[in-house]
Amino acid sequence: MQKTVIEHRECYLGGSDIPALLGISKYKTRFQLLKEKAQIVPVEPVFVNKAIEYGVTMEPKIREYLNIGRSEANMFKEWKFERPLEGSTLRARGHLDGYAAASKVCLEIKTTNDYRGADIRAYEDYLFQMLFYMDQPRPRLKTGILAVYERPDDYNETFEPERLHVFSFELSEMKPEIKRLRAEIEKFLADLQYMICNPEKSEIELLNMELKTASENVLAFEKTIAELKEKEAEFKALKEELAGLMVQHGVKSFEAGGYQITLIDEIPESTETVKECDIDALELFFPDAAAECVQEVEKKKAGRRAAVRITKRKGGADHD
Secondary structure: OOHHHHOOHHHEEEHHHHHHHHOOOOOOOHHHHHHHHOOOOOOOOOOOOHHHHHHHHHHHHHHHHHOOOOOHHHOOEEEEEEEEOOOOOOEEEEEEEEEEOOOOEEEEEEEEOOOOOOOHHHOHHHHHHHHHHHOOOOOOOOEEEEEEEEOOOOOOOOOOHHHEEEEEEEHHHHHHHHHHHHHHHHHHHHHHHHHHHOOOOOHHHHHHHHHHHHHHHHHHHHHHHHHHHHHHHHHHHHHHHHHHHHHHHOOOEEEEOOEEEEEEOOEOOEEEEEEEEOHHHHHHOOHHHHHHHEEEEEEEEOOEOOEEEEEEOOOOOEEO
């Protein structure tokens, strides 16, 4: 296990933190991660077990295999980065299993007994960890390669190519995921600052604060929409009054304040007789008897009140 991955974890946001940050980790909750980064509780120690030791042993073997046939400039080599996170006391940190400088490719190697099939999105936790690395300002990585090695039950350390599953994707294909990742990191950092200032707060209190903020935003828009609906009703009444005056004075159209105002004639509600097909009868009789199924019924035709059309000159919008 690399020291750069586990040292002073409370001061950094690293790739292994991303699943918990997104709420998709099997091992740690988002709130637990918040408390650790706010230094309210100590960071849970990393216990090096047999599975971790196996991954450390196999990683260079898998990287060596994937480097077969690659040019020197495109060889996968381990790579580390560290940079400030804007508006936060945390710093971003990462240790990539492989970085091909010439082609800007990111390699992530996982040894696991949890093979999830051929769709990379089934490996959501691994994918977002890679996207965290790839979305850093420098170097801007273009391609991601996830190498999933199925760990044998007996932990045999002989590399077997048939156990390796390689997934490749372009960063440009992951725009929704990148958008989600950036938004969640921004929100996490805001919640972290709140926790630093309010270390006694519980998870439900933090959630209640989030719900309170969201509800306030919704209600603010609700109030604005209600006000607009009132204005819309007032505007409609004023237009109907204007239309009535234009009818009264026999005015079809006139200009005022840079607008062309045109009367739309009223069409009164009316009733007309139309022919309709009686479906029940159609189902009852044979097609050659369809003529017997036509009957005359009265049907109301919707009317329209007198209205005005207001047209703004020089590219303005119309209002009916």
